[in-house]
Amino acid sequence: MSDGKSVFVKICGLKTPHDVDVAVEAGADAVGFVLAPGSPRTIGAAGARELAARVPDGVLTVGVFRGQPLEEVRRLAEESGVRGVQLHGDEPAEYYAHLRAPGRALLRATAEHVTRCGEYGEDLLLIDAPDPGSGKPWNWGSAQFKAPDGRWLLAGGLSPANVREAVSATGAWGVDVSSGVERERGVKSPELIRAFIEAARAIV
Numbered sequence: 302m303s304d305g306k307s308v309f310v311k312i313c314g315l316k317t318p319h320d321v322d323v324a325v326e327a328g329a330d331a332v333g334f335v336l337a338p339g340s341p342r343t344i345g346a347a348g349a350r351e352l353a354a355r356v357p358d359g360v361l362t363v364g365v366f367r368g369q370p371l372e373e374v375r376r377l378a379e380e381s382g383v384r385g386v387q388l389h390g391d392e393p394a395e396y397y398a399h400l401r402a403p404g405r406a407l408l409r410a411t412a413e414h415v416t417r418c419g420e421y422g423e424d425l426l427l428i429d430a431p432d433p434g435s436g437k438p439w440n441w442g443s444a445q446f447k448a449p450d451g452r453w454l455l456a457g458g459l460s461p462a463n464v465r466e467a468v469s470a471t472g473a474w475g476v477d478v479s480s481g482v483e484r485e486r487g488v489k490s491p492e493l494i495r496a497f498i499e500a501a502r503a504i505v
């Protein structure tokens with residue numbers, strides 16, 4: 302769990318100014334914009350730039366990528382002005398070195414049960430379901446899962462109803478959610494965003 306007060310909360314797959322404002326006002330630590338193609342949550346660099354511009358400095362803006370060429374990731378990250386880059390494919394460690402830039406946070410998303418954070422040079426590790434953004438939980442509650450040392454985010458099928466149990470079962474430093482705060486696939490629910498952040502903040 303995050304040192305200090307409460308778990309780090311990232312709300313992912315935001316597409317509208319209103320949803321961004323709701324997440325920020327409710328106390329999100331990070332907001333994510335999908336810059337990978339082929340998702341109902343995909344937005345372009347210009348759209349992400351507009352949304353990121355609404356976000357205060359204390360909240361991390363993250364571009365989400367999957368299996369894209371390095372040059373495309375770099376270009377979209379620069380054009381959108383996001384301060385974090387989250388990679389969801391099988392990108393090699395070299396990607397992280399090439400994407401390292403002043404003030405930029407690198408997030409490595411994986412479905413593997415990694416035992417150490419930072420192996421690829423990432424700032425934050427995210428352990429997710431094999432099908433990211435699907436809303437399907439994985440077996441984080443099982444005895445086979447050994448949480449890594451360090452700061453890592455838990456993702457995959459989280460919701461206001463299960464976030465407390467998930468953090469207590471895994472000891473995750475932070476959480477990341479997309480589907481669990483949507484009223485239909487790709488469409489966020491302000492009420493669920495608020496409920497998720499409230500539930501996560503209540504974890505001590």
Ligand SMILES: O=C(O)c1ccccc1NCC(=O)[C@H](O)[C@H](O)COP(=O)(O)O
Nearest residue numbers: 313340433434436456457458478479480
């Ligand atoms: O959201 C997508 O459609 C997506 C597409 C390609 C790569 C990543 C994607 N999403 C990542 C996330 O939203 C989160 O990191 C995480 O997987 C949470 O997903 P969910 O299970 O829907 O809460």
